[in-house]
Amino acid sequence: MRLRFLGAAGEVTGSAFLLENGAGRLLLDCGLFQGGADERRRNAAPFPFDPTSLAAVVLTHAHIDHIGRLPYLIRAGFRRRIHAHRATVALADILLRDAYELMRADLDKENRARLRRGLAPRPAPYELEDLERVLESFVSHDYRKPFEPLPGIMVEFYDAGHILGSASLRILWQEAGRARVLAVSGDLGPHGAPLLRDPEPITDADWLILESTYGDRRHRPRAATVEELGMILETAAESGGSVLIPAFAVGRSQEILWWLSQHRERFGLHRFRIFLDSPMAVAVGEVYERFVTLLDEEAKRRWQGPAHPLRLPNLRLVTRSEDSIAINRLEGPLIVIAGSGMCNGGRILHHLRHRLWRDNTAIVFVGYQAAGTLGRKLVEGASYVTIFGERIKVRARIHTLGGLSAHGDQEDLCRWYGALEKHPPVWLVHGEEHAREGLAAALRQRFGAEVHRPRQGEGFLLS
Ligand SMILES: [Zn+2]
Structure with missing residues (x-):
């Protein structure tokens, strides 16, 4: 062989x-x-x-x-x-x-x-x-x-x-x-x-x-990582800012929603408008629904109960692009989960263009950022980046939550x-x-x- x-x-x-x-x-x-x-x-x-x-x-x-x-x-x-x-x-x-x-x-x-x-x-x-x-x-x-x-x-x-x-x-x-x-x-x-x-x-x-x-x-323990996410959300709520989470449609988006639903009270999530701005992540959520028997025991249990992990009350699933663009006009506190996870395409780009230059924005990276991608540049501390041919100042706080890989x-x-x-x-x-x-x-x-x-x-x- x-x-x-x-x-x-x-x-x-x-x-x-x-x-x-x-x-x-x-x-x-x-x-x-x-x-x-x-x-x-x-x-x-x-x-x-x-x-x-x-x-x-x-x-x-x-x-x-x-x-x-x-x-x-x-x-x-x-x-x-x-x-x-x-x-x-x-x-x-x-x-x-x-x-x-x-x-x-x-x-x-x-x-x-x-x-x-x-x-x-x-x-x-x-x-x-x-x-x-x-x-x-x-x-x-x-x-x-x-x-x-x-x-x-x-x-x-x-x-x-x-x-x-x-x-x-x-x-x-x-x-x-x-x-x-x-x-x-x-x-x-x-x-x-x-x-x-x-x-x-x-x-x-x-x-x-x-x-x-x-x-x-070595990843940070998930519990510590989730605490850090809580702190980022608290700062955003106080400053009326926005939290952008570039996330892959498969896996990361669902895990973020899981943690948000798990800590809804403690993170004071009622203060936020939350958007899953990804037709793909929405479609993937439906696949999870179909294959719920493949999930772990806790997820299967919660799927049946009132605290469905992918259905927060103030979560909006955004599929149409005009609804995605409409988010640009909103002031915080808000949370936007959008792809692509490495910012090399997708709707996250227009959210970054509208909010990267503001100091009350937090960008939260939750996945791997490959060399050469916009995500990697932001993680490495670039002070300016180019999006859609436009040079944009990076004033947002950049966070990497390695523990959610x-x-x-x-x-x-x-x-x-x-x-x-x-x-x-x-x-x-x-x-x-x-x-x-x-x-x-x-x-x-x-x-x-x-x-x-x-x-x-x-x-x-x-x-
Ligand atoms: Zn893979």
């Missing part, structure tokens, strides 16, 4: 791993590279294998950096099945359509500029029909129900606790009369987060591909690895270099693990 790393090798986006033996080729994840113009070029570049030669694709979860290149794969001729957990299939429909809209908007803007310079417009990397074909190619699976995407290779989904439907993969085959197991962690959630269950370990792997997003970090920290990752009985060789992916180094050192020291940090395109023989 051969394994090749085609993305998320030394970076956090573009997850894609190719597994191949005599029976055929399997692609694990097919993620978009995210960031700027360089990444756009990488997405549009030909795949480093013949897409028509793939027997199937298996997905870990619905985040775009794990599934966003599927329409490109279809465009390049792939016509086989795409296997995913059934909640991933539901979320992929929402996320891929959103990614398509973003791609179109970027392309239209670029092409208007090209036409002004007398250049020919660039063709779209894929069309809506390719996206529809992706959705038609899905096969839905449940946790812990093995399936056979390639003759002789069994795959089983384990709950990864990262977003709804997220899975770690246990991949099993026979070689020289022996069972062989490759585990792929996918993105792993933290222990003790609300809504989702804790990540479920795979115990019997011979090799492991492990994510390392926060491999060199959807990814486990070094301790969580080590705990998941520690559950593997053989302490197998491990390849670290989905992390910037400092994060991989930090996790590699911890795994070597605590478990004597054989740790690899694969480069883009690097291949290994599993035998």
Whole structure:
């Protein structure tokens, strides 16, 4: 069996791993590279294998950096099945359509500029029909129900606790009369987060591909983080200011609403107008509703009772863009949760443009901010930023609530690895270099693990 790393090798986006033996080729994840113009070029570049030669694709979860290149794969001729957990299939429909809209908007803007310079417009990397074909190619699976995407290779989904439907993969085959197991962690959630269950370990792997997003970090405890959020809200209420929370539509938005509903009285939330300004997050809320049986015990209980975690009395779900723009005219105290989580697009941009220059605004980052994004610039303390071509002074207070991450920290990752009985060789992916180094050192020291940090395109023989 051969394994090749085609993305998320030394970076956090573009997850894609190719597994191949005599029976055929399997692609694990097919993620978009995210960031700027360089990444756009990488997405549009030909795949480093013949897409028509793939027997199937298996997905870990619905985040775009794990599934966003599927329409490109279809465009390049792939016509086989795409296997995913059934909640991933539901979320992929929402996320891929959103990614398509973003791609179109970027392309239209670029092409208007090209036409002004007398250049020919660039063709779209894929069309809506390719996206529809992706959705038609899905096969839905449940946790812990093995399936056979390639003759002789069994795959089983384990709950990864990262977003709804997220899975770690246990991949099993026979070689020289022996069972062989490759585990792929996918993105792993933290222990003790609300809504989702804790990540479920795979115990019997011979090799492991492990994510390392926060491999060199320890998160603050969630309780302390939620206290900090309370303090930020108190300051905003007193100054009549606004709190902008750039949040991914899947996971982070729902967790923020959970904490707000949990602490409604204590945070004095009746003083605020609260907006979930994201058609996508609203649609994702409906998927949570459909898959409530996948949530943890406390969430399931509260879903049935009066304190429904996603339904605060003064919360408005905003879908129409004119209603979103109308928020600009409102004075605080108000809370706006809007995407994108890294401020590289979406409705959060117009809220930032209207409120970033005011000193009674607080921006609260709750997720990972990739290099090159506006979110990263704000977190790193930029005093001016450019939004829609306009230079804007940053007077708002910038907060980073690291403790609400959807990814486990070094301790969580080590705990998941520690559950593997053989302490197998491990390849670290989905992390910037400092994060991989930090996790590699911890795994070597605590478990004597054989740790690899694969480069883009690097291949290994599993035998
Ligand atoms: Zn993810």
